[in-house]
Amino acid sequence: MFHPIPRPEELLNRELSWLDFNARVMEEAEDPTxxxxxxxxxxxxxxxxxxxxxxxxxxxxxxxxxxxxxxxxxxxxxxxxxxxxxxxxxxxxxxxxxxxxxxxxxxxxxxxxxxxxxxxxxxxxxxxxxxxxxxxxxxxxxxxxxxxxxxxxxxxxxxxxxxxxxxxxxxxxxxxxxxxxxxxxxxxxxxxxxxxxxxxxxxxxxxxxxxxxxxxxxxxxxxxxxxxxxxxxxxxxxxxxxxxxxxxxxxxxxxxxxxxxxxxxxxxxxxxxxxxxxxxxxxxxxxxxxxxxxxxxxxxxxxxxxxxxxxxxxxxxxxxKDTPLPPLPVPQLDQAGSVFDAISRNDILLHHPYQSFDDSVVRFVREAAEDPKVLAIKMTLYRVTANSPVAAALERAAERGKQVAAIVELRARFDEAANIAWARRLEKTGVHVVYGLPNHKIHCKACLVVRQEVGGIKRYCHLGTGNYNERTSRLYSDLGLLTARPEFGEDLSNLFNMLTGYTRPPRFHRILLAPQHLKKALKARIQREIGHAQDGRPARMVLKMNALVDPQIIQMLYEASREGVKVDLIVRGTCCLRPGVPGLSENIRTLSILDRFLEHTRIYHFANDGQPETLLSSADLMPRNLDRRVELAFPLVDPILAAQVMEMVEMQLHDTLKGRVLGPEGDVLRRGFDDQDPPLRSQLRIYEHTLLASGVGALTQKLGPLDPDI
Missing domain, CATH: 3.30.1840.10 (Polyphosphate kinase middle domain)
Incomplete structure (x- = not known):
């Protein structure tokens, strides 16, 4: 019989699951290697x-x-x-x-x-x-x-x-x-x-x-x-x-x-x-x-x-200490005279901290502030440092007469003081500062640049899974997308109009917005995989997040498992789902990766019977994110970028050195999904792949082999 939410015995307690996560952090302190x-x-x-x-x-x-x-x-x-x-x-x-x-x-x-x-x-x-x-x-x-x-x-x-x-x-x-x-x-x-x-x-x-x-x-x-x-x-x-x-x-x-x-x-x-x-x-x-x-x-x-x-x-x-892994350049931006020229040619995927946040995101905002063709910049700020170069660039843009709107979330826990200071400072320079929405934290990560070009107005977008914070960008693993696709630009224009003017946007072309649409969209995609399995077709989901708490999503994942959908979860922290329980979740595998970088990326991938869909998001699968915050999920339209993300995810699923397989009680069963996998440390392997793709030969020679077992 289908239950709308799991029974109590089918859920792990949120607080106790978090304590299990912190015990995994302590394992790193205990590890003699x-x-x-x-x-x-x-x-x-x-x-x-x-x-x-x-x-x-x-x-x-x-x-x-x-x-x-x-x-x-x-x-x-x-x-x-x-x-x-x-x-x-x-x-x-x-x-x-x-x-x-x-x-x-x-x-x-x-x-x-x-x-x-x-x-x-x-x-x-x-x-x-x-x-x-x-x-x-x-x-x-x-x-x-x-x-x-x-x-x-x-x-x-x-x-x-x-x-x-x-x-x-x-x-x-x-x-x-x-x-x-x-x-x-x-x-x-x-x-x-x-x-x-x-x-x-x-x-x-x-x-x-x-x-x-x-x-x-x-x-x-x-x-x-x-x-x-x-x-x-x-x-x-x-x-x-x-x-x-x-x-x-x-x-x-x-x-x-x-x-x-x-x-x-x-x-x-x-x-x-x-x-x-x-x-x-x-x-x-x-x-x-x-x-x-x-x-x-x-x-x-x-x-x-x-x-x-x-x-x-x-x-x-x-x-x-760990071998230094200096942030690498983004080849498309490194070789371009203008960041806008590079984005006009192709969508650009950013992967921090492996790639430089300063040379990509900060450069994007700084160039927008200085470029005389840029008319407007609109941006969400959730966690900013006291000396934020991003916020300083917005200040500079306003001083140069551009229209600048900053959505500053004052209620970002333990960063309220820095956000308040920047809000007051930005207001003094003429930035239109909005302090969020009543009853909803604004947690999405988006920046829109409006530029006057020969063919008319053109919009450039950045969307990400992590904050516009140069300090955490060196410590947290996050993905971002730079795009000039018109449908993304129109979506972000409608989003910012909603956040600043409370307008009711028309249907979005690409982005999925919480609390209005995202949860329904994720449930629909899970149900789609269930339908593929029921029709005898291969069905699979790979979901990566910081926390999995939402009872309704968990119940649908249990239903997917019972119907034969293969579900791979990468959950860094709290996980209230019990994986590997016969008759309930035997097709669900859960991995938690703890290494030198904090895994912060949210990726939701659905195999969709050969027409895969990969979403990046600011939202974890928690009631607070899906029901009480303004969050974004967005698809990787370029199949090459989607394939790159899934290659990275597959590496993580086979991490035998820092990936812990979780059992039904939240306990660690072993390292890596498959005991027969060769030694692999996914974060170092991802860095090596990024290093080769960047073509930084001299740096490769300087670093030498990062680890004999990656």
Whole structure:
């Protein structure tokens, strides 16, 4: 019997599936074949991921519990049951993380000449250096916050590293006129200084002291008249989701700015603290912050492994890091005098970070800003950096008198501040800035350039799967398309008119838009494959995304499997579908690839009985993307480009080194779909293919073989 949505037992929980994904990230830190500092980097990423998970997902679970919700979710778990399972898993992962760093990675770092020193182990020169640094650079920034009857419990910042100092006043202090305290809190200024202070060391050695240890070691210079009994580090994580209550009468920019301030005051959802913190002080913190046992995370040694990324950044040691893979030129653009001439000749496929974002997308926008024939530029901006060259090009275009429209999504989680700053700056130069749509985030990635040419107005388009962000373009794997096809230009004109003027566009020629059309279009294509299978024809789908959560799509994939459709999924992160279950999903195979680049591309391919269709998209298969965001999917009309994308996808499906096959419980079964496949690391193989296609012979000779097993 067909069910409109899966039964609870047919779905994996979203939060637990995400934790399984982060465990796969930790596997990279545990893998001895990964260069040492890359393992340190992955351990940092694990902790950063957990930070966001607590601030958003765990906070959301607590909000449900506080609201008295006891109804099970789609997977059959109540909020309380889910919290218990999440807490149990993260406590186990946290213990595993500490063991990995202190027992394995830290000794290997020391063997490589990288030491994180206890201030008590410093030599005379190092001691003098840290004392001078403390007095000159840290002491002016430190504000001790006493706690007593006259001083309330202090407000501890989200993810701030705080020292809890237990004190004993000297007799003469007690006899004086000033009050004395037995407890003080100190925010360590990690936002203003690196947590890893490099100290003088012998040639070839790299010695560091933790910033909190520098402060801890010199507390006697701060607390004159006291004996420091003990000092321990703590760190709180707060609810930092940004629920924007949209009132049509309120200005969205003002509303988001006020919500950002509220974020700093969110409820505490996790307390990390060093072992040895006295039970008296711990009980006080628990009482003041209204914590539950699930919120407590004792730590041994290093607190907040996310800061290890700072250590990674300070060490220029190529032998301990991945072989550099410099972004390669795009041949069609590299050989063209004008980016517009190149796009006029053929559609151009871009693959970042393998190909240069600066020499393609940034160049496209910059040339448009400077070209006197360009009349208008319209663009969506979801995540922009503080020094975004793309946003700066839009600013330049407006200054040169061009019509410029920027759709700036203010609610891009954790990038709101940068987006607000750019929105205000662009407005000052005359850019038409639109702050998004009520109740819908604008997550699509599109840029339209309107140019006056001899034959009349011509439109040039860029559409992509990733953000217009030069920083993430070096770390995230994404695809983009440059095209001058008239039907794409007309579609984007109608799209931007809808976003800026709320017009109702006519039927789009090529693009599929969420929330109006995309979900229906994907379901129709899945149903088409089901029909091919029912008629005895070969049927196959290959779907690649960051997350698969939508129950309706999952149910249709189960139905496709039962009808004999071969379904290959590449899902980097959360996957609520159970693959390989007899009678339910035995024709569905799921792969998760974790490597040096973050797999961010969304590709939806349908075999369609010999007339294949390949779509690229900004949208994952999640309810929020398909039902509550403005998203785009677009076809690769040029069969050559579609074939190139599918060649890349097939490489990934046979990745035996970094591709994990997922089982029905979300567990990793093995590396690679086929145990008989030769060793293959898809990201390095894709880079080599891109290198050969780019014709960069000198670079090929310089790099040499990237890996003997790719």
């Amino acid at each position: 990964v260069p040492l500092l890359e393992r340190v980097k992955f351990l940092s990423i694990v902790s950063s991921n957990w930070d966001e998970f607590f601030m958003v997902r765990v906070a959301g679970i607590w909000r449900q519990i506080d609201a008295g919700i006891t109804q099970p979710g789609p997977d059959g778990l109540t909020p309380r049951q889910l919290l218990e399972r999440v807490s149990s898993r993260i406590h186990a992962y946290s213990a595993r993380q500490h063991e990995l760093f202190h027992a394995i990675l830290e000794p290997q770092l020391e063997a490589a000449g990288i030491a994180i020193l206890d201030p008590r182990r410093l030599d005379e020169a190092q001691s003098a250096f840290t004392l001078d640094y403390f007095e000159r650079s840290l002491l002016p920034l430190i504000t001790p916050l006493a706690v007593d009857t006259g001083h309330p419990f202090p407000r501890l910042g989200n993810r701030a590293l705080v020292l809890v100092v237990e004190l004993e006043p000297d007799e003469d202090l007690l006899d004086g006129d000033l009050p004395a305290s037995e407890l003080s809190f100190i925010h360590v200024p990690t936002g203003l200084a690196s947590r890893f202070l490099r100290v003088p060391s012998a040639p070839g050695a790299h010695a560091f002291v933790m910033l909190e240890d520098v402060v801890r070691h010199h507390l006697s210079r701060l607390f004159l008249g006291y004996t420091v009994k003990c000092c321990h580090a703590i760190r709180v994580t707060r609810d930092s989701d940004l629920p924007v209550e949209e009132d049509p009468s309120e200005d969205l920019l003002k509303t988001v700015e006020e919500s950002l301030r509220d974020r700093r005051r969110g409820a505490v959802v996790r307390l990390q603290y060093e072992h040895g913190l006295s039970s008296k002080v711990l009980d006080l913190i628990i009482e003041e912050m209204e914590l539950s046992p699930e919120d407590l995370y004792p730590c041994s040694g290093l607190t907040a492994f996310s800061d290890l990324m700072q250590l990674y950044g300070q060490l220029d040691l190529p032998s301990l």
